[in-house]
Amino acid sequence: MNTEMKTTHKTTLWAWLLLAVLCCASPKATARKARTFSRPAWVGSTTSTIRITKVEFADTATIISFHERYKPGWWIRMSKDSWLLGDDNRKYKALRGEGIVLGEHYVTPPSGEGEFKVVFEPMPRKNRFFDFIEGNMQGAFNIYGVHEEGKAPKVPGKRKPFVMTPELERQFFTADTACVRGRIEGYSRSQGYSTMLYNRCEPTTGERVPLVVDIREDGTFEFRFWAWHPVEGALLIEGKDFREWLNFYAVPGQTTEMVMRADGSVSCASAPSGPFGRKRSLEHGVSELCAYPYDEFSAVSDSLGFKDFTENAMRRMRERLRAVDYVAWRFGYTPWERHLAECQTRLAHGMAVFDYEMNQNFAIDYEKMKWEEIRAKMAPYRDPANYRFLREMPCDDVSALVLRDLDIFLNRYEFSSVMRSPAVLVGSMEPDSVAKEDAVMMAVDTAILGADEPSLLGRLMVLRALSSDLGRNYSEAPSMYDSIYQNRLAYMNREVLRVQAGRLLEQARRRNTLTYALPDTEGGKLLRRLTEKYRGKYVLIDFWGMFCGPCRSGIERSKPMREALRNHPDVDFLFISTEGEGPEENYRKYVDEHLSREDVVQVSRDDFNRLMELFNFLGIPHYETLDRMGNVVRSGLRYAPEAQFRLHLEDLKRQLEP
Numbered sequence: 001m002n003t004e005m006k007t008t009h010k011t012t013l014w015a016w017l018l019l020a021v022l023c024c025a026s027p028k029a030t031a032r033k034a035r036t037f038s039r040p041a042w043v044g045s046t047t048s049t050i051r052i053t054k055v056e057f058a059d060t061a062t063i064i065s066f067h068e069r070y071k072p073g074w075w076i077r078m079s080k081d082s083w084l085l086g087d088d089n090r091k092y093k094a095l096r097g098e099g100i101v102l103g104e105h106y107v108t109p110p111s112g113e114g115e116f117k118v119v120f121e122p123m124p125r126k127n128r129f130f131d132f133i134e135g136n137m138q139g140a141f142n143i144y145g146v147h148e149e150g151k152a153p154k155v156p157g158k159r160k161p162f163v164m165t166p167e168l169e170r171q172f173f174t175a176d177t178a179c180v181r182g183r184i185e186g187y188s189r190s191q192g193y194s195t196m197l198y199n200r201c202e203p204t205t206g207e208r209v210p211l212v213v214d215i216r217e218d219g220t221f222e223f224r225f226w227a228w229h230p231v232e233g234a235l236l237i238e239g240k241d242f243r244e245w246l247n248f249y250a251v252p253g254q255t256t257e258m259v260m261r262a263d264g265s266v267s268c269a270s271a272p273s274g275p276f277g278r279k280r281s282l283e284h285g286v287s288e289l290c291a292y293p294y295d296e297f298s299a300v301s302d303s304l305g306f307k308d309f310t311e312n313a314m315r316r317m318r319e320r321l322r323a324v325d326y327v328a329w330r331f332g333y334t335p336w337e338r339h340l341a342e343c344q345t346r347l348a349h350g351m352a353v354f355d356y357e358m359n360q361n362f363a364i365d366y367e368k369m370k371w372e373e374i375r376a377k378m379a380p381y382r383d384p385a386n387y388r389f390l391r392e393m394p395c396d397d398v399s400a401l402v403l404r405d406l407d408i409f410l411n412r413y414e415f416s417s418v419m420r421s422p423a424v425l426v427g428s429m430e431p432d433s434v435a436k437e438d439a440v441m442m443a444v445d446t447a448i449l450g451a452d453e454p455s456l457l458g459r460l461m462v463l464r465a466l467s468s469d470l471g472r473n474y475s476e477a478p479s480m481y482d483s484i485y486q487n488r489l490a491y492m493n494r495e496v497l498r499v500q501a502g503r504l505l506e507q508a509r510r511r512n513t514l515t516y517a518l519p520d521t522e523g524g525k526l527l528r529r530l531t532e533k534y535r536g537k538y539v540l541i542d543f544w545g546m547f548c549g550p551c552r553s554g555i556e557r558s559k560p561m562r563e564a565l566r567n568h569p570d571v572d573f574l575f576i577s578t579e580g581e582g583p584e585e586n587y588r589k590y591v592d593e594h595l596s597r598e599d600v601v602q603v604s605r606d607d608f609n610r611l612m613e614l615f616n617f618l619g620i621p622h623y624e625t626l627d628r629m630g631n632v633v634r635s636g637l638r639y640a641p642e643a644q645f646r647l648h649l650e651d652l653k654r655q656l657e658p
């Protein structure tokens with residue numbers, strides 16, 4: 001009995017001593033050691049500015065170490081709403097930064113490199129991979145598929161592909177009105193804007209039509225437009241000291257609803273449905289991921305020849321396609337969404353090759369180099385065999401018509417050296433000569449692609465050329481352009497292309513007048529007020545900007561001519577730009593030096609948008625002419641030496657004042 005009592009007392013004493021030791025011990029001594037990714041790698045990233053150097057999975061937090069490389073003194077900002085997506089498909093919020101304050105400016109040190117950490121809610125220690133997501137705003141830092149080196153996540157190999165069947169293509173080309181409505185969170189008129197500008201681009205014809213979108217005082221907006229097929233678009237917002245793009249996706253006959261948050265991210269309240277519907281790819285897009293960044297382009301373009309650069313671009317494209325495939329899997333893209341993302345990736349890298357070719361062409365000094373040297377320099381860029389990268393592009397895929405990048409891609413293709421070589425260009429607008437040139441271009445297209453007939457993109461080059469010719473020159477020789485139209489119609493192998501060609505011809509015929517009256521729109525009313533005092537004279541209107549080099553060049557070169565015509569009874573000049581273009585002092589100094597005694601007007605960005613919509617232009621410099629009655633002259637005056645300008649003015653008077 002006594003022995004048992006003594007034993008019990010001793011056991012109790014040891015238990016109390018052990019408990020005391022545990023209570024007094026440091027928490028660090030008792031916590032489990034954090035699991036780490038000491039050599040983190042990732043499947044894809046939208047940024048080269050930051051990279052992950054270490055990942056720690058602790059019981060109380062997941063800690064990510066970042067290395068930043070940027071221009072000294074410049075800043076970056078990481079959203080306080082950043083999050084991680086674990087391999088369990090759960091979200092883990094950012095808690096705080098260490099060495100960085102989330103949501104505030106982080107200034108790059110003088111060395112150009114910095115280090116900081118971000119602490120997140122704890123992910124399970126067994127996590128094999130995750131995604132770091134800052135958001136879907138423009139320029140967001142997103143790093144996908146972060147894992148320990150050598151242990152990359154595996155994307156399921158067998159997934160349903162998208163196939164554009166004849167029936168789906170018929171639905172794809174169902175033209176109708178598309179509607180886009182939305183709301184801008186935290187909007188106020190004090191932010192300096194009440195409109196947005198939509199650059200409506202039709203890649204099949206190359207037409208670009210500005211559309212002004214009004215914003216109500218509560219930040220809501222709604223607009224409608226005619227669409228021939230599903231389209232991507234972007235609304236340009238320019239206010240006080242900021243410029244943002246609001247991307248959207250629309251399907252004919254349907255409505256898209258969106259919300260733009262204060263940080264620039266966008267959520268879809270209602271997205272298009274059906275076979276061409278999208279939602280996940282709008283909330284988690286790949287446009288930044290699949291792009292070919294300019295700094296990377298510059299780093300390799302100067303050191304590689306055309307063939308090596310092309311191979312490098314295609315190799316990079318295939319790597320990005322794997323990253324896009326991962327994002328499509330992780331965020332639940334439909335087969336249609338995944339297919340579009342792949343097309344976008346291919347176009348982005350194909351454009352990089354065309355940009356390389358264009359830069360090399362611009363670098364040639366045609367005045368100093370001999371013709372033989374120029375021909376030798378251009379030989380690789382005029383050889384169809386060097387453009388076989390186009391076989392990896394969506395050249396026969398109507399799906400690519402959705403993408404904003406296609407218009408630029410087509411522009412690069414139709415004006416590339418291989419399509420503009422002396423062997424292709426004829427240099428005459430006679431119908432037979434134009435037909436010969438078109439035939440040679442289509443032969444080049446088929447040779448590049450190893451096909452039996454021209455590609456969809458090849459045919460679109462012909463349609464875009466028709467659009468350009470009819471839009472500018474039809475009134476000068478209607479019968480000639482009617483013949484060109486008939487010849488080019490033979491290349492239009494789809495009903496939608498034939499419809500577009502017919503629309504262009506009818507549009508040209510309706511414009512077959514020397515002048516037209518200003519419409520009774522907001523832009524038309526504004527221009528009437530600005531030009532009312534010029535009635536009885538012709539007025540050349542110059543839309544310009546301080547930031548625009550060609551604008552300033554035109555103004556400076558035309559100064560002697562304008563001074564010589566200062567008191568001319570028949571013509572005057574008006575210069576229109578936007579308010580707030582750089583420091584006011586610089587603007588006034590420039591005007592005093594180069595535009596003294598001229599009529600110079602500054603209008604708000606909203607009003608300038610309306611003038612762009614009125615005259616259907618998207619870039620400056622842009623010139624328009626009004627006649628004595630205030631009507632718009634279709635082929636108006638342009639800057640020229642004094643004698644030539646006077647001749648043009650007299651010719652215009654003879655045509656309009658018989």
